[in-house]
Amino acid sequence: MSKTILGISAFYHDSAAALIRDGEIIAAAQEERFSRKKHDPQFPERAINYCLEEAFIDPSELDAVVFYDNPLLTFDRLMKNFLTVAPLGLEQWTKASRSFLGVKAVVKEYVRRTLGAEIKLLFSDHHLAHAAAAFYPSPFTDAAILTVDGVGEWATLTLGHGRGSRIELLKEIRYPHSLGLLYSAMTYHCGFKVNSGEYKLMGLAPYGQPVFADRIKECLIDVKEDGSFRLNTEYFGFMQQNVMTNEAFDDLFGGAPRQPEAKITRREMDLAASVQAVLEEVMLKLARNIKRLTGSKNLALSGGVALNCVANGKILREGIFDNLWIQPAAGDAGNAVGAALLANHQYFDEPRKLNPSGRDSQKGSYLGPAYSSTEVRAFLDRRGYTYTRIADAHERAKMIARSLADGHIVGYMAGRMEFGPRALGARSILGDPRRTEMQSTMNLKIKYRESFRPFAPAVLAERASDYFELETESPYMLLVAPVRESRREAMNVEDFESGHCDDMLAIINQPRSDIPAVTHVDYSARIQTVHADLKPDFYQLIKEFEALTGCAVVVNTSFNVRGEPIVCSPQDAYRCFMRTEIDLLVMEDCLLWKNEQPDFKDTQDWRAQYELD
Numbered sequence: 319m320s321k322t323i324l325g326i327s328a329f330y331h332d333s334a335a336a337l338i339r340d341g342e343i344i345a346a347a348q349e350e351r352f353s354r355k356k357h358d359p360q361f362p363e364r365a366i367n368y369c370l371e372e373a374f375i376d377p378s379e380l381d382a383v384v385f386y387d388n389p390l391l392t393f394d395r396l397m398k399n400f401l402t403v404a405p406l407g408l409e410q411w412t413k414a415s416r417s418f419l420g421v422k423a424v425v426k427e428y429v430r431r432t433l434g435a436e437i438k439l440l441f442s443d444h445h446l447a448h449a450a451a452a453f454y455p456s457p458f459t460d461a462a463i464l465t466v467d468g469v470g471e472w473a474t475l476t477l478g479h480g481r482g483s484r485i486e487l488l489k490e491i492r493y494p495h496s497l498g499l500l501y502s503a504m505t506y507h508c509g510f511k512v513n514s515g516e517y518k519l520m521g522l523a524p525y526g527q528p529v530f531a532d533r534i535k536e537c538l539i540d541v542k543e544d545g546s547f548r549l550n551t552e553y554f555g556f557m558q559q560n561v562m563t564n565e566a567f568d569d570l571f572g573g574a575p576r577q578p579e580a581k582i583t584r585r586e587m588d589l590a591a592s593v594q595a596v597l598e599e600v601m602l603k604l605a606r607n608i609k610r611l612t613g614s615k616n617l618a619l620s621g622g623v624a625l626n627c628v629a630n631g632k633i634l635r636e637g638i639f640d641n642l643w644i645q646p647a648a649g650d651a652g653n654a655v656g657a658a659l660l661a662n663h664q665y666f667d668e669p670r671k672l673n674p675s676g677r678d679s680q681k682g683s684y685l686g687p688a689y690s691s692t693e694v695r696a697f698l699d700r701r702g703y704t705y706t707r708i709a710d711a712h713e714r715a716k717m718i719a720r721s722l723a724d725g726h727i728v729g730y731m732a733g734r735m736e737f738g739p740r741a742l743g744a745r746s747i748l749g750d751p752r753r754t755e756m757q758s759t760m761n762l763k764i765k766y767r768e769s770f771r772p773f774a775p776a777v778l779a780e781r782a783s784d785y786f787e788l789e790t791e792s793p794y795m796l797l798v799a800p801v802r803e804s805r806r807e808a809m810n811v812e813d814f815e816s817g818h819c820d821d822m823l824a825i826i827n828q829p830r831s832d833i834p835a836v837t838h839v840d841y842s843a844r845i846q847t848v849h850a851d852l853k854p855d856f857y858q859l860i861k862e863f864e865a866l867t868g869c870a871v872v873v874n875t876s877f878n879v880r881g882e883p884i885v886c887s888p889q890d891a892y893r894c895f896m897r898t899e900i901d902l903l904v905m906e907d908c909l910l911w912k913n914e915q916p917d918f919k920d921t922q923d924w925r926a927q928y929e930l931d
């Protein structure tokens with residue numbers, strides 16, 4: 319009997335809902351996209367309603383609702399942590415216990431109120447949900463499963479084995495020993511926001527040298543040959559209070575944490591490079607260990623640390639496994655999918671059906687809402703915004719490609735929204751990667767953010783190996799690989815590397831390859847391979863760009879301003895278009911030019927609306 323199951327992730331970070339039917343992911347979305355609050359931790363009422371609408375079902379048709387975490391285990395951890403460090407942890411304890419005492423009853427009440435019906439409520443273990451999110455949507459019948467995050471209940475990392483419809487967790491590492499928390503501690507120390515700035519730290523690492531790596535391994539983390547590790551908690555603040563690091567940590571690295579928005583110095587670059595090097599070393603050891611334990615030729619990854627696409631690329635290139643699949647919503651949002659699939663296969667004992675095409679079952683992660691041309695036009699007509707409709711898909715792709723080739727920046731909204739943190743051509747801002755100035759233009763005039771971060775290339779799948787040293791698909795932008803040597807250009811980094819100057823802009827504005835806007839300072843790139851069967855409109859657009867320019871790559875960055883969740887609706891997209899220097903907005907088959915729009919009266923300063931991340 320096929321089952322319809324709703325998965326929910328909530329109350330910690332990045333709430334989400336997912337709906338599966340007969341083992342197929344029908345819909346999945348993060349609450350932030352609807353509430354417009356980045357990483358919204360609230361109960362995902364809007365995301366749940368969207369999932370039900372997408373599946374055309376009434377709540378009473380649900381066989382079960384599954385919560386992504388076992389609150390009793392989380393509560394147990396918080397209590398034991400309190401007993402270990404009391405009275406230092408009193409403040410943290412009081413805060414946490416308020417939210418976790420009775421959380422099962424709270425979840426039950428929210429579910430009853432949102433769905434208006436009594437439905438079987440199940441609770442999944444946190445890392446089992448991560449493992450399920452990694453394995454079940456993957457194309458593998460047999461895979462080693464590695465889940466790595468900050469902490470979920472007690473575990474911070476698990477090694478598992480997936481076979482057919484079953485998942486078995488073989489080993490775990492427990493709080494406070496956490497690779498994710500180590501990386502987050504350094505993120506905090508370098509002046510970035512915990513739980514979102516980790517990606518920036520990874521982007522900063524190529525500017526630095528790993529000069530602190532030995533100190534990290536001597537003092538902060540004791541790593542064994544099998545990849546298991548222990549943190550030295552004397553240097554961290556998260557057990558005692560709500561901060562990541564303490565004075566001992568500051569002393570170890572020669573000073574207080576960088577203040578957010580302060581100038582980034584060589585120290586932060588070197589710290590980023592150092593913690594990244596340690597993370598990669600541990601991940602490679604873990605990958606070798608889990609290979610030994612399972613004998614599988616496939617690896618499935620999830621947990622927030624699996625978003626570290628530089629480490630993922632290293633695992634791939636090391637050749638430990640033949641194949642690698644990473645859950646695109648690797649953080650806790652993805653556990654909404656994982657928990658629902660876990661209930662389907664391990665609670666209801668439903669068999670697993672692999673995608674007959676040989677692909678994964680994540681559907682390109684285009685699992686969110688779409689807006690039809692009729693809906694877009696109704697919105698534009700109602701507001702009196704000027705647009706041109708080009709119904710012919712081929713003509714439209716040609717027009718957008720021409721605009722990109724002319725140096726314009728394009729806001730692109732087409733089809734179902736992405737599930738997970740990366741924009742994959744459904745809610746993206748696009749540009750011409752051949753232009754040296756494109757990286758700083760897009761950073762400063764569109765994203766309003768630090769300009770050191772590179773953009774990602776979206777490349778026609780069959781042309782990827784012409785540009786990058788990558789022999790596999792990367793449809794979810796979760797692998798980093800080097801730009802081909804033949805495309806690189808020598809950079810003048812002598813002053814920078816010798817420490818005479820730490821001005822990153824001097825490097826950023828130098829051409830590094832024939833696609834400079836998507837080439838990092840170490841010649842790496844965070845690649846999205848674009849596939850005709852997964853995203854035909856985006857594929858066609860790049861194909862037209864290639865026909866015009868010979869270049870099969872476009873710059874792809876998420877459609878939002880700094881601190882804003884990725885746009886979801888036509889209204890969100892139009893607002894972002896008018897607030898930034900995007901030249902052309904495409905919403906389905908409607909094209910809008912900035913210079914043809916009526917005066918935009920912004921009722922709110924977006925800089926005040928969104929908390930900078």
Ligand SMILES: [Fe+2]
Nearest residue numbers: 467469470650
């Ligand atoms: Fe997690």
